[in-house]
Amino acid sequence: MPRPLINVPKKVKRxxxxxxxxxxxxxxxxxxxxxxxxxxxxxxxxxxFLCTYGGEEVFRAEFFPAISANPFLTFSARAVDxxxxxxxxxDDLGATQFDSVEITVE
Amino acid sequence: xxxxxxxxxxxxxxxxxxxxxxxxxxxTKADVAAAIRAITGGAPLRPGRVKLDLPLLVENGNAVxxxxxxxxxxxxxxxxxxxxxxxEGNPLPNxxxxxxxxxxxxxxxxxxxxxxxSQTIVAVAACADGTFWTDSVELLxxxxxxxxxx
Numbered sequence: 689m690p691r692p693l694i695n696v697p698k699k700v701k702r703x704x705x706x707x708x709x710x711x712x713x714x715x716x717x718x719x720x721x722x723x724x725x726x727x728x729x730x731x732x733x734x735x736x737f738l739c740t741y742g743g744e745e746v747f748r749a750e751f752f753p754a755i756s757a758n759p760f761l762t763f764s765a766r767a768v769d770x771x772x773x774x775x776x777x778x779d780d781l782g783a784t785q786f787d788s789v790e791i792t793v794e
Numbered sequence: 795x796x797x798x799x800x801x802x803x804x805x806x807x808x809x810x811x812x813x814x815x816x817x818x819x820x821x822t823k824a825d826v827a828a829a830i831r832a833i834t835g836g837a838p839l840r841p842g843r844v845k846l847d848l849p850l851l852v853e854n855g856n857a858v859x860x861x862x863x864x865x866x867x868x869x870x871x872x873x874x875x876x877x878x879x880x881x882e883g884n885p886l887p888n889x890x891x892x893x894x895x896x897x898x899x900x901x902x903x904x905x906x907x908x909x910x911x912s913q914t915i916v917a918v919a920a921c922a923d924g925t926f927w928t929d930s931v932e933l934l935x936x937x938x939x940x941x942x943x944x
Contacts, residue, residue: 705899718908720885745895749903754881754889756857756906756939763892764899 692787694775699792700767708739708746711760712777712785718753734759734779741791742771767793820910821887826880829887830918833878834926843868843927844877844919850931855909855939862917863902864927872923874901883913908939 692712700706712734719731733753739746747763765773774788830839847861864874879889894901901919909915916930 707899718885740895741897744897745893746897746899747895747903748893750891752886752888752890754884754886754908756908760904760906762904764902765897766899768897 692775692777692785694787694789696773696789696791699794702767702769702793704767705764706767707762707764708773709760709762710775711758713758714777714779716751716753716755716757716759720753732780734777736778737761738776739763739765739773741765741773742769746773767791769793821882821884823882825887826882826916829880830878830916833876833891833918833920837924837926839918839926839928841928843921844874844917844929846879846915846917846929846931848915848931848933850933852909852933852935852937854937855911855935856937857906857939858909859904860907860915861902861904862929863900864919865902868921870922872921872925874919875922876920877901877903878918878920879907880916880918881907881909881913882916883911884908885910889915909933909935910938911935 690713692710695709697706714734716734717729717732721729723729731753733751735751737749737751746765751759770791770793772788773791777785844864848858852858862877862879868874874894876891876893878891880887881889889907890905892903912934914930914932916928919927
Protein backbone atom coordinates (compact mmCIF):
# COMPACT_ATOMS: atom_id res chain seq x y z
CA MET A 689 0.00 0.00 0.00
CA PRO A 690 1.30 3.49 -0.77
CA ARG A 691 2.10 6.22 1.70
CA PRO A 692 -0.95 7.88 3.18
CA LEU A 693 -1.59 11.60 3.58
CA ILE A 694 -2.00 12.58 7.22
CA ASN A 695 -3.13 15.95 8.50
CA VAL A 696 -2.63 16.56 12.24
CA PRO A 697 -1.87 19.91 13.91
CA LYS A 698 1.80 20.22 14.98
CA LYS A 699 0.96 21.76 18.35
CA VAL A 700 -2.18 21.54 20.45
CA LYS A 701 -3.19 22.79 23.89
CA ARG A 702 -3.46 20.20 26.64
CA UNK A 703 -7.03 19.00 27.03
CA UNK A 704 -8.20 20.27 23.64
CA UNK A 705 -9.86 18.09 21.03
CA UNK A 706 -8.25 18.21 17.61
CA UNK A 707 -9.12 16.75 14.22
CA UNK A 708 -7.11 14.06 12.45
CA UNK A 709 -7.66 13.79 8.69
CA UNK A 710 -6.20 10.92 6.70
CA UNK A 711 -6.31 9.74 3.11
CA UNK A 712 -4.78 6.55 1.71
CA UNK A 713 -4.65 5.51 -1.95
CA UNK A 714 -6.44 2.17 -2.35
CA UNK A 715 -8.85 0.88 -5.03
CA UNK A 716 -11.31 -0.52 -2.44
CA UNK A 717 -12.48 -3.07 -5.01
CA UNK A 718 -15.99 -3.83 -3.80
CA UNK A 719 -16.32 -7.43 -5.00
CA UNK A 720 -19.62 -6.44 -6.65
CA UNK A 721 -18.22 -5.63 -10.08
CA UNK A 722 -17.49 -7.80 -13.12
CA UNK A 723 -14.61 -7.47 -15.58
CA UNK A 724 -15.10 -7.16 -19.34
CA UNK A 725 -15.32 -10.97 -19.66
CA UNK A 726 -18.19 -11.05 -17.17
CA UNK A 727 -16.11 -12.64 -14.41
CA UNK A 728 -16.60 -11.25 -10.89
CA UNK A 729 -13.68 -9.11 -9.71
CA UNK A 730 -12.70 -10.37 -6.24
CA UNK A 731 -13.16 -8.07 -3.29
CA UNK A 732 -10.06 -6.24 -2.14
CA UNK A 733 -10.69 -3.52 0.39
CA UNK A 734 -9.05 -2.06 3.46
CA UNK A 735 -11.23 -3.69 6.11
CA UNK A 736 -9.83 -2.18 9.27
CA PHE A 737 -8.21 0.96 10.52
CA LEU A 738 -6.76 1.75 13.93
CA CYS A 739 -5.39 4.96 15.42
CA THR A 740 -3.51 5.01 18.72
CA TYR A 741 -1.97 7.94 20.59
CA GLY A 742 0.66 7.34 23.26
CA GLY A 743 -0.25 3.64 23.03
CA GLU A 744 -3.93 4.21 23.81
CA GLU A 745 -6.72 3.80 21.34
CA VAL A 746 -8.25 6.91 19.75
CA PHE A 747 -10.38 5.47 17.00
CA ARG A 748 -10.96 2.12 15.36
CA ALA A 749 -13.10 1.40 12.30
CA GLU A 750 -14.30 -1.55 10.30
CA PHE A 751 -14.76 -0.67 6.61
CA PHE A 752 -17.14 -2.37 4.18
CA PRO A 753 -17.23 -2.22 0.35
CA ALA A 754 -19.51 0.83 0.64
CA ILE A 755 -16.47 2.95 1.55
CA SER A 756 -15.23 4.84 -1.53
CA ALA A 757 -11.91 4.24 -3.25
CA ASN A 758 -8.97 6.07 -1.62
CA PRO A 759 -10.63 6.05 1.79
CA PHE A 760 -10.67 9.40 3.50
CA LEU A 761 -11.44 9.69 7.19
CA THR A 762 -11.77 12.51 9.69
CA PHE A 763 -12.06 11.89 13.42
CA SER A 764 -11.16 13.61 16.64
CA ALA A 765 -8.58 13.01 19.39
CA ARG A 766 -7.97 14.69 22.75
CA ALA A 767 -4.55 16.19 23.54
CA VAL A 768 -3.09 14.55 26.64
CA ASP A 769 0.71 14.47 26.27
CA UNK A 770 3.25 15.00 23.56
CA UNK A 771 3.77 11.71 21.79
CA UNK A 772 3.34 9.57 18.79
CA UNK A 773 0.09 9.04 16.94
CA UNK A 774 0.18 5.74 15.06
CA UNK A 775 -2.10 4.73 12.17
CA UNK A 776 -2.61 1.18 10.92
CA UNK A 777 -4.55 0.07 7.84
CA UNK A 778 -5.13 -3.61 7.00
CA ASP A 779 -6.49 -4.87 3.68
CA ASP A 780 -7.98 -8.12 2.35
CA LEU A 781 -4.60 -9.30 1.02
CA GLY A 782 -3.25 -9.14 4.56
CA ALA A 783 -1.09 -6.12 3.76
CA THR A 784 -0.68 -3.75 6.68
CA GLN A 785 0.39 -0.15 6.35
CA PHE A 786 1.76 1.73 9.35
CA ASP A 787 2.43 5.41 9.65
CA SER A 788 2.97 7.78 12.53
CA VAL A 789 3.24 11.47 13.37
CA GLU A 790 4.62 13.29 16.41
CA ILE A 791 2.45 15.81 18.19
CA THR A 792 3.52 18.47 20.69
CA VAL A 793 1.14 19.25 23.56
CA GLU A 794 1.75 22.45 25.45
CA UNK B 795 -26.81 9.43 -44.60
CA UNK B 796 -29.24 7.25 -42.71
CA UNK B 797 -31.12 8.77 -39.78
CA UNK B 798 -33.17 5.87 -38.44
CA UNK B 799 -31.26 2.95 -36.84
CA UNK B 800 -31.32 -0.18 -38.98
CA UNK B 801 -33.40 -3.20 -38.03
CA UNK B 802 -30.19 -5.23 -37.54
CA UNK B 803 -28.77 -2.57 -35.20
CA UNK B 804 -31.93 -2.48 -33.07
CA UNK B 805 -32.05 -6.29 -32.78
CA UNK B 806 -28.36 -6.41 -31.91
CA UNK B 807 -28.70 -3.72 -29.27
CA UNK B 808 -31.63 -5.59 -27.72
CA UNK B 809 -29.60 -8.80 -27.56
CA UNK B 810 -26.68 -6.93 -25.97
CA UNK B 811 -28.99 -5.53 -23.30
CA UNK B 812 -30.26 -9.03 -22.48
CA UNK B 813 -26.70 -10.31 -22.23
CA UNK B 814 -25.81 -7.77 -19.51
CA UNK B 815 -25.34 -9.44 -16.13
CA UNK B 816 -28.29 -9.16 -13.80
CA UNK B 817 -28.10 -6.25 -11.38
CA UNK B 818 -26.44 -7.36 -8.14
CA UNK B 819 -28.84 -8.18 -5.35
CA UNK B 820 -29.72 -5.30 -3.08
CA UNK B 821 -29.77 -5.32 0.67
CA THR B 822 -33.31 -5.05 1.94
CA LYS B 823 -34.83 -3.32 4.94
CA ALA B 824 -34.82 -6.72 6.64
CA ASP B 825 -31.06 -7.12 6.02
CA VAL B 826 -30.47 -3.70 7.56
CA ALA B 827 -32.73 -4.55 10.49
CA ALA B 828 -30.75 -7.77 11.03
CA ALA B 829 -27.43 -5.89 10.84
CA ILE B 830 -28.73 -3.36 13.39
CA ARG B 831 -29.94 -6.16 15.67
CA ALA B 832 -26.42 -7.62 15.57
CA ILE B 833 -25.24 -4.32 17.10
CA THR B 834 -28.07 -3.60 19.54
CA GLY B 835 -28.90 -7.16 20.57
CA GLY B 836 -32.56 -6.25 20.16
CA ALA B 837 -32.48 -3.19 22.45
CA PRO B 838 -34.86 -0.42 21.33
CA LEU B 839 -33.61 2.32 19.01
CA ARG B 840 -34.50 5.88 19.94
CA PRO B 841 -34.43 8.80 17.54
CA GLY B 842 -32.13 11.63 18.59
CA ARG B 843 -28.63 12.42 19.86
CA VAL B 844 -26.87 11.15 16.74
CA LYS B 845 -26.87 13.29 13.60
CA LEU B 846 -26.27 11.91 10.11
CA ASP B 847 -25.25 14.45 7.48
CA LEU B 848 -25.51 13.52 3.80
CA PRO B 849 -26.50 15.48 0.71
CA LEU B 850 -30.17 14.92 -0.17
CA LEU B 851 -29.42 14.90 -3.89
CA VAL B 852 -26.32 12.93 -4.95
CA GLU B 853 -24.92 13.40 -8.43
CA ASN B 854 -22.23 10.73 -8.20
CA GLY B 855 -22.75 7.71 -5.96
CA ASN B 856 -19.08 6.71 -6.09
CA ALA B 857 -17.96 9.16 -3.43
CA VAL B 858 -20.55 10.82 -1.24
CA UNK B 859 -19.31 12.91 1.68
CA UNK B 860 -20.86 11.71 4.92
CA UNK B 861 -20.55 13.06 8.45
CA UNK B 862 -22.01 11.24 11.41
CA UNK B 863 -21.64 12.13 15.06
CA UNK B 864 -23.07 13.02 18.42
CA UNK B 865 -22.61 16.73 18.96
CA UNK B 866 -23.78 17.28 22.54
CA UNK B 867 -21.26 16.24 25.20
CA UNK B 868 -22.58 13.35 27.29
CA UNK B 869 -21.63 12.37 30.86
CA UNK B 870 -18.98 9.64 31.05
CA UNK B 871 -21.55 7.01 32.03
CA UNK B 872 -23.47 7.70 28.81
CA UNK B 873 -20.55 8.33 26.46
CA UNK B 874 -20.76 7.10 22.89
CA UNK B 875 -18.90 3.82 22.43
CA UNK B 876 -19.50 3.34 18.73
CA UNK B 877 -21.23 4.61 15.60
CA UNK B 878 -22.60 2.39 12.86
CA UNK B 879 -23.93 3.25 9.40
CA UNK B 880 -26.20 1.08 7.25
CA UNK B 881 -27.46 1.41 3.66
CA GLU B 882 -30.86 -0.01 2.66
CA GLY B 883 -30.21 0.09 -1.09
CA ASN B 884 -26.58 -1.05 -1.44
CA PRO B 885 -25.65 -4.67 -2.23
CA LEU B 886 -24.51 -5.06 1.40
CA PRO B 887 -26.23 -3.46 4.40
CA ASN B 888 -23.10 -2.44 6.36
CA UNK B 889 -21.18 0.74 5.55
CA UNK B 890 -18.88 1.40 8.50
CA UNK B 891 -18.52 0.50 12.18
CA UNK B 892 -16.49 3.01 14.21
CA UNK B 893 -15.35 2.63 17.83
CA UNK B 894 -14.15 5.46 20.05
CA UNK B 895 -11.28 4.78 22.44
CA UNK B 896 -10.16 6.55 25.63
CA UNK B 897 -8.20 9.19 23.69
CA UNK B 898 -11.05 10.10 21.35
CA UNK B 899 -11.86 13.80 21.25
CA UNK B 900 -15.49 13.60 20.10
CA UNK B 901 -17.72 10.79 18.84
CA UNK B 902 -17.92 11.79 15.21
CA UNK B 903 -16.37 10.90 11.88
CA UNK B 904 -16.42 11.97 8.26
CA UNK B 905 -15.71 9.78 5.25
CA UNK B 906 -16.83 9.17 1.67
CA UNK B 907 -19.22 6.36 0.83
CA UNK B 908 -20.62 4.57 -2.22
CA UNK B 909 -24.33 4.55 -2.95
CA UNK B 910 -25.78 2.09 -5.45
CA UNK B 911 -29.16 3.79 -5.77
CA SER B 912 -31.59 6.25 -4.19
CA GLN B 913 -32.20 4.94 -0.70
CA THR B 914 -32.34 5.52 3.04
CA ILE B 915 -29.13 5.59 5.09
CA VAL B 916 -29.38 4.78 8.79
CA ALA B 917 -26.91 5.71 11.55
CA VAL B 918 -26.89 4.11 15.00
CA ALA B 919 -24.96 5.33 18.06
CA ALA B 920 -24.28 2.93 20.92
CA CYS B 921 -23.91 4.59 24.34
CA ALA B 922 -22.17 3.26 27.44
CA ASP B 923 -25.46 3.19 29.40
CA GLY B 924 -26.81 0.57 26.97
CA THR B 925 -29.04 2.92 24.98
CA PHE B 926 -29.05 3.13 21.19
CA TRP B 927 -29.88 6.24 19.19
CA THR B 928 -30.63 6.58 15.53
CA ASP B 929 -30.95 9.02 12.67
CA SER B 930 -31.67 8.44 8.99
CA VAL B 931 -31.45 10.29 5.69
CA GLU B 932 -33.45 9.49 2.57
CA LEU B 933 -31.58 10.59 -0.55
CA LEU B 934 -31.74 10.58 -4.34
CA UNK B 935 -28.82 9.26 -6.38
CA UNK B 936 -28.64 10.21 -10.06
CA UNK B 937 -25.45 8.29 -10.97
CA UNK B 938 -24.98 5.03 -9.09
CA UNK B 939 -21.80 3.38 -7.81
CA UNK B 940 -20.69 -0.25 -7.60
CA UNK B 941 -22.21 -1.63 -10.78
CA UNK B 942 -19.94 -0.67 -13.66
CA UNK B 943 -16.61 0.87 -14.43
CA UNK B 944 -16.87 4.59 -14.77
